[in-house]
Amino acid sequence: MSGTRRRFRREGEAQRQGDLIAAALDLIAAGGPQAATVxxxxxxxxxxxxxxxxYFHTKEDLIAAAYASFVEQMTADHRATLDGTTLDPMARLARFVSLSLSPPLTDARTVGLWAGFIHLVQRDQHMRAIHERGYHAFRDELQMLIADALAAAGRPAEPARLRAEAIxxxxxxxxxxxxGSVLPEDFAPGELSRLGLEKIGALLGLPLRDHAEADG
Amino acid sequence: MSGTRRRFRREGEAQRQGDLIAAALDLIAAGGPQAATVxxxxxxxxxxxxxxxxYFHTKEDLIAAAYASFVEQMTADHRATLDGTTLDPMARLARFVSLSLSPPLTDARTVGLWAGFIHLVQRDQHMRAIHERGYHAFRDELQMLIADALAAAGRPAEPARLRAEAIxxxxxxxxxxxxGSVLPEDFAPGELSRLGLEKIGALLGLPLRDHAEADG
DNA sequence: CCGGTAATTCTGCAAGCGTATAATTAGTTG
DNA sequence: CAACTAATTATACGCTTGCAGAATTACCGG
Known part of the structure; x- marks a missing residue:
């Protein structure tokens, strides 16, 4: 009756799943879980x-896949920018801190996504496992960087103290x-990175210096 | 047709509004914003x-009122436990930290509520104002406690440095x-308070000691 | 150029959503 | 005890939701 059907192109499974996941993440980031209707x-x-x-047995499956993708990309981005560089341990630690406190990690979108999934993380065991893995990966990497930096400074730390420092x-x-993500206008550009480096340096007794991209 | 109507009691406006707000908060905490249907x-x-x-012109109004109530109660609880005590400045600061890192503040419910409102805070200007006020109240109080503690230790700080320390x-x-709220099982009981006191003490160069309730 | 396959669209449904409004009932006043 | 008022319930409407299944169409191998 209604004349012509909508034209479409066939795509691979990976492509379409990726598109759907990206769309879901965009919507959740912008409008919370409520906005992500099928x-x-x-x-x-x-x-x-x-x-x-x-492509997904249920909407819940899509949301779970989207969350896994979100967590994985968060840590992957982080790691990728650190690997392949030949920085000394302290510079690597400084870079890790600086990256964490700049876009796209420190950003309304990221915190919006993070918050949008929290209640699922608290209730669904599968989601919880994903969250736990991501969180531990982040903290473990930070702990390794701290260990290397302390060792390089001639002050190696025992495991128990190392864990406390990492936490x-x-x-x-x-x-x-x-x-910084929720109230960005409260902070000057670069203030968060600077503060993070200064205070983490103070906690560890290491003079962390920023050597990020250009600064005006 | 359906026989008897439901029995009810008339209540005051404050009581009913309070009940509805409490119900909304419970539901959001447990199941996210989606669970809070009328x-x-x-x-x-x-x-x-x-x-x-x-009692509320629209559901959105109720949610906004619930958020305001949540933020206010969070800071009110905090302040109430600190007022009326005759502790020295450093003990007050320690108490503030310890309270922040124990239930009911450090708790799945509180972080669930906080997260459940984030996307509203980011989009709705009224909600944003409420959030901003609560956040600044918390930080300002912390800043005052830090100022007093530093002054009592004979090391008063100038405003700019004070702001950085407070942040x-x-x-x-x-x-x-x-x-601690999202992954409570990752931490031993009291570990968060202990860590918070120790590390904030390290940041400020003050020996913060816990003198909270009994410990096993 | 012609089938076959499965990726994609289309249509429909039952349930739940927020909201509007009329009907009732509890409590107050004289 | 009867009238009055406002708090509360009840009912209904239009819209959206997630989901299911049938119909179509793009692409691939012959």
Whole structure:
């Protein structure tokens, strides 16, 4: 009756799943979990709603996949910028801190996504496992960087103290991340990175210096 | 037709509004914003859905009121436990830190509520104002405590440095709060408070000691 | 150029959503 | 005890939601 059907192109499974996941993440970041309806996700991904259930058994499955993708990309980006560089341990630690406290990590979108998934993390065991893995990966990497930096400074630390330092430094980063992401106008550009480096340096007794990209 | 109508008691405006707000907060904490439907809120508050629109012009209004109540209670609880005590400045600061890193503040419910409102805070200007006020109240109080503690230790700090210290200490608290609330099983009981006191003490160069309630 | 396959669209449904409004009932006042 | 008022319930409406299944169409191998 309604004349012509909508034209479409066939795509690979990976491509379409990726599009749908990206669309879901965009919507959750912008409008919270409520905004990620199957219809909205499909429209943003450029397909019709029915296709979602061709690639995901249920909407909940898509959301879980989106969360896994989000966590993985967060840590992957982080690691990628650190690997392949030939910095000394202290510079690597400084870079890690600086990266954590700048976009795209410190950003309204990231914190919005993080918050949008929290209640799922608290209730769904699968989501919780994903979260736990990501969090521990982040903290473990930070702990290794701290260990290397302390060792390079001639002050190696025993495991128990190392764990405490990592938790504290991680908390400092997370706190600055939170505040800078939710109320960005409260802080001058680069202030968060500077503060993070200075205070983490103070906690560890290491003079951390920023050597990031150009500064005006 | 359906026989008897439901029995009810008339209540004051404050009481009913409070009940509805409490119900909304419970639901958001447990199941995220999605769970706080008008029907669910009404059922939990022991009334029928229509009553919500007798006390709030729209559901959005109720949610905004709930958020304001949440933020206010968070800071009020905090302040109340500190006022009326005759502790020296350093003990007051220690108490502030310790309170922030124990239930009910450091708790799955609180972080669940906080996260559940974030996307509203980011989009709605009214919500944003509420958030900003609460955040600044918390940080300003912390800053005053730090100022007093430093002054009492004979090392008063100038405003600019004081602001930086407050932001950093606040971030450390927030980070520990976040991690302890989302993954409580990662930390031993009291570990967060201990860590917070130790590391904030290290940042400020003050020996903060815990003198909270009994310890096993 | 012609089938076959599965990726994609389309249509529809039952349930739940927020909201509007009329009907009732509890409590107050004289 | 009867009238009055406002708190509360009840009912209904239009819209959206996630999901299901049938119909179509793009692409691939012959």
């Amino acid at each position: 219809r909205a996700i499909a429209e943003r991904a450029g397909v019709t709603p029915g296709l979602i259930r061709h 504290a430094c991680n908390a400092l980063i997370d706190g600055l991340w939170l505040e | 029907r669910a809120i009404a059922e939990r508050a022991g009334v029928t859905p229509g009553l919500i629109r007798h 950093a200490c606040n971030a450390l608290i927030d980070g520990l709060w976040l991690e």
